[in-house]
Amino acid sequence: MSLKHLHRKLRNTDLPSEEFDPISAFESFETPVISNIIPPDRYTEPKEDYSDIITKVEAKKPQLASALKKLNLYQQQAVFSEDQKLLLSAMVGSGKTTVLTHKVLYLHFIKGIPLSQMAVLTFTNKAAREIKERILSFYENSTPPNSDELRYFGTFHSVARQLIKEHPKLQELGFTPDFSIMDQEAKEDFLQRLIVSHELDVKYRNKLDKRLKLYRNEKQIIYGNMKNPDDLVQLLNISRKEKQANNLMDFDDLISVINWLLKLKKTFIPEWIIVDEFQDCNQEQIELIQNLSDDQNHFFAVGDPNQSIYAWRGSTNVIFQNYIEDQSFVIMRLPLNYRTSGQLLNAASCLLQQNNDALQATRDQGKKLIIRNHFDDHQEAYYYVQKFKEVHQKGTPWTEIAVLFRTRQQIAIFESVFQLEGIPCEVVSKTKLREQAALFWLQNILLSGLHPNDMDSILRVFTSTDFGCLKAGKKLLSAYSKFTEGKEFASKLEAFSCFLSEKYKKHAEYIDLCQRLMGLADYLQSRKRDVNLYQYLSLDFFLKPTSINYQDDVADIKNALNELDHYTSKNYFGDWLEIYRAALSQVSLEGHFQINSGIQTETKGVRLLTIHAAKGLEFDHVYLSGANSGIIPLERKKAGYDHLKEEKRLLFVALTRAKNHMEISWHTKSSAWNAQDGPSYFLNSIPSALVEKVDTAPAKNSAIETTQKVESNDDSKWKVGTKVKHPKYGTGEIKSCNEQDVVCDFGKFGEKSFASAWAPLVKI
DNA sequence: CTAACGGCAGTTTTT
DNA sequence: CTGCCGTTAG
Numbered sequence: 001m002s003l004k005h006l007h008r009k010l011r012n013t014d015l016p017s018e019e020f021d022p023i024s025a026f027e028s029f030e031t032p033v034i035s036n037i038i039p040p041d042r043y044t045e046p047k048e049d050y051s052d053i054i055t056k057v058e059a060k061k062p063q064l065a066s067a068l069k070k071l072n073l074y075q076q077q078a079v080f081s082e083d084q085k086l087l088l089s090a091m092v093g094s095g096k097t098t099v100l101t102h103k104v105l106y107l108h109f110i111k112g113i114p115l116s117q118m119a120v121l122t123f124t125n126k127a128a129r130e131i132k133e134r135i136l137s138f139y140e141n142s143t144p145p146n147s148d149e150l151r152y153f154g155t156f157h158s159v160a161r162q163l164i165k166e167h168p169k170l171q172e173l174g175f176t177p178d179f180s181i182m183d184q185e186a187k188e189d190f191l192q193r194l195i196v197s198h199e200l201d202v203k204y205r206n207k208l209d210k211r212l213k214l215y216r217n218e219k220q221i222i223y224g225n226m227k228n229p230d231d232l233v234q235l236l237n238i239s240r241k242e243k244q245a246n247n248l249m250d251f252d253d254l255i256s257v258i259n260w261l262l263k264l265k266k267t268f269i270p271e272w273i274i275v276d277e278f279q280d281c282n283q284e285q286i287e288l289i290q291n292l293s294d295d296q297n298h299f300f301a302v303g304d305p306n307q308s309i310y311a312w313r314g315s316t317n318v319i320f321q322n323y324i325e326d327q328s329f330v331i332m333r334l335p336l337n338y339r340t341s342g343q344l345l346n347a348a349s350c351l352l353q354q355n356n357d358a359l360q361a362t363r364d365q366g367k368k369l370i371i372r373n374h375f376d377d378h379q380e381a382y383y384y385v386q387k388f389k390e391v392h393q394k395g396t397p398w399t400e401i402a403v404l405f406r407t408r409q410q411i412a413i414f415e416s417v418f419q420l421e422g423i424p425c426e427v428v429s430k431t432k433l434r435e436q437a438a439l440f441w442l443q444n445i446l447l448s449g450l451h452p453n454d455m456d457s458i459l460r461v462f463t464s465t466d467f468g469c470l471k472a473g474k475k476l477l478s479a480y481s482k483f484t485e486g487k488e489f490a491s492k493l494e495a496f497s498c499f500l501s502e503k504y505k506k507h508a509e510y511i512d513l514c515q516r517l518m519g520l521a522d523y524l525q526s527r528k529r530d531v532n533l534y535q536y537l538s539l540d541f542f543l544k545p546t547s548i549n550y551q552d553d554v555a556d557i558k559n560a561l562n563e564l565d566h567y568t569s570k571n572y573f574g575d576w577l578e579i580y581r582a583a584l585s586q587v588s589l590e591g592h593f594q595i596n597s598g599i600q601t602e603t604k605g606v607r608l609l610t611i612h613a614a615k616g617l618e619f620d621h622v623y624l625s626g627a628n629s630g631i632i633p634l635e636r637k638k639a640g641y642d643h644l645k646e647e648k649r650l651l652f653v654a655l656t657r658a659k660n661h662m663e664i665s666w667h668t669k670s671s672a673w674n675a676q677d678g679p680s681y682f683l684n685s686i687p688s689a690l691v692e693k694v695d696t697a698p699a700k701n702s703a704i705e706t707t708q709k710v711e712s713n714d715d716s717k718w719k720v721g722t723k724v725k726h727p728k729y730g731t732g733e734i735k736s737c738n739e740q741d742v743v744c745d746f747g748k749f750g751e752k753s754f755a756s757a758w759a760p761l762v763k764i
Numbered sequence: 765c766t767a768a769c770g771g772c773a774g775t776t777t778t779t
Numbered sequence: 780c781t782g783c784c785g786t787t788a789g
Binding site: 203204206207223224225226227673674 | 783
Binding site for chain 2: 123124125155156157158181183184207210223224225250251252254255280309310312313406407408409429430588589590591610611612613631634636650673674
């Protein structure tokens with residue numbers, strides 16, 4: 001039976017019992033798949049008491065001892081374990097970061113392991129920063145470790161960058177240690193430029209990234225409706241050569257290059273390898289861990305198979321299985337949850353596959369999980385406006401409230417309603433450097449100065465719509481390549497400088513800028529501490545003091561330059577140029593200029609985020625919005641059984657974000673694409689004793705209510721006969737309309753119908 | 765050479 | 780439902 005049919009069947013039948021579990025139903029149809037379940041007898045249980053060790057710690061480092069006393073026995077067991085290979089299966093909210101940092105401190109202060117002999121690997125910059133900060137906070141009265149000692153504390157990618165730079169065989173791959181890092185978008189620009197300048201035929205160009213992944217993982221060239229292979233392979237070959245020639249690496253290259261180098265020659269074996277969020281490792285990251293190991297050194301990994309929600313990104317779901325079978329691994333657990341109240345946690349754990357008492361609540365019973373039915377997202381948004389005002393009145397700060405969504409598209413309507421009704425709110429998503437024109441321009445200026453062969457950065461400096469002087473496009477590229485044909489230049493930057501002064505004499509200031517960029521490296525070297533890049537590059541001229549954004553741009557750029565200053569002087573070890581390059585790499589890796597620890601932007605307001613983005617966070621009140629079947633689990637054409645399981649874990653993650661109040665909503669009439677009527681059938685695996693079901697409003701009344709609401713807030717709703725304008729079809733006249741659809745006659749384009757809430761029509 | 769139609773895929777996001 | 784490719788009909 002196909003997944004699609006199963007979906008159909010589950011939707012159309014009244015489910016036999018409340019405890020019916022579609023996953024087990026599905027399992028009985030399909031061949032069994034490897035599971036992540038760790039058998040209970042595989043766990044090493046803690047001792048009754050660790051006070052003997054704590055007494056020893058007390059003698060050496062009283063501050064650490066008092067912190068260790070606060071841990072529970074499972075946590076102490078993991079911290080004190082001297083097993084060579086240890087896997088810690090940490091349940092949600094069980095204090096895994098605490099264990100990890102205490103373990104590092106214990107190893108360092110008590111076991112005498114130098115921090116520089118530990119590789120502490122995380123997936124996100126946020127996690128890396130948190131661990132470093134917690135460690136530094138232990139040095140209140142003594143000199144903290146310098147950044148050189150914490151060199152191998154960081155994300156997989158930043159540690160890989162560090163290791164690549166230090167590796168003696170890098171030249172053999174055609175790179176030099178001052179390579180520059182392209183972020184995802186820079187890589188995309190780079191490939192698109194190659195396609196244009198080499199006149200390659202590549203289909204689905206806007207889905208290039210997806211296609212490259214497919215090719216890398218499954219060697220698949222045909223995508224979508226393609227019949228014949230295109231020039232994708234050729235593009236990859238050209239891009240590889242181009243990257244080597246110009247000393248560029250993308251994020252993926254960082255990991256694969258270091259793996260290649262370490263296989264050639266192992267240069268560094270840390271005494272301890274410590275990995276956070278181990279379940280998110282992909283194959284290459286596992287390889288990196290292996291390449292950093294020999295049979296002497298220690299390995300400690302913390303992870304939670306139940307929170308593995310990134311399989312689609314390549315994290316291997318067999319990872320825990322492998323280590324369970326490997327008897328040389330000791331496995332411990334952290335079963336005690338400190339975050340969520342009892343009944344909510346019980347409800348959440350019904351979604352797990354291992355349903356023995358793997359997850360234990362330590363808190364009070366608390367309130368029941370609420371499953372609420374709304375007519376649609378609009379009604380729900382207004383319900384939240386009321387509800388949040390009440391909750392806030394009773395003393396819950398806005399920041400302790402979060403609304404979770406499965407997809408990003410669901411968020412917009414809530415944001416606009418909250419803004420309209422005065423609920424402070426914030427959509428959590430990373431603001432891209434690219435969207436802040438001035439900072440993006442600065443980044444490219446510095447990149448072109450420090451990596452004079454980085455053609456894309458150079459191009460972006462001079463073709464920036466706000467601050468450049470040239471127009472980007474095929475014309476420019478071909479003019480440039482015609483100009484350089486048969487000539488030799490020391491660097492791309494020099495070539496471009498000649499090109500400018502030959503063909504664009506009138507842009508004297510930009511030719512000047514080019515000259516100064518060529519001198520940037522020398523400037524940074526010779527002026528040592530006393531750099532003033534703002535002046536040196538005459539940025540004030542380019543920021544155009546007459547422009548409307550001038551004040552903001554100058555402030556942003558000065559801030560960014562301060563950050564760079566701070567970073568470079570803090571991490572200075574004897575080579576200014578090198579440290580500036582490191583700083584810029586960090587900017588690429590983190591996607592912003594705030595690269596110094598300790599600086600976190602304070603958020604205020606209710607948070608609107610996807611479940612994925614909520615991982616690792618916790619809130620007092622959590623609302624999961626629009627949990628209809630078809631959304632949770634998100635239905636796809638090509639869905640596997642693993643996909644279903646991951647979607648279930650995703651729901652688990654959502655439910656365990658809440659400390660005290662959790663509400664799941666579903667819509668009678670969902671506007672989301674693909675959504676089915678009715679609540680997620682995953683919810684059927686939660687016994688009714690743990691749930692409070694609320695039918696907010698009978699469908700008909702609320703339908704009228706919501707449309708009235710819409711009309712009162714937005715008085716431009718359609719009436720028959722209204723003349724309207726459409727961006728594509730031009731002017732037309734409304735032929736009919738109801739609360740869902742608008743039909744409009746556009747003359748020569750004929751009649752078109754739109755969803756009334758979203759119709760791109762303007763009244764005229 | 766262009767318009768119309770059929771078929772397929774789409775989410776989530778960190779570095 | 781949208782965007783894109785490939786085919787086919789005019």
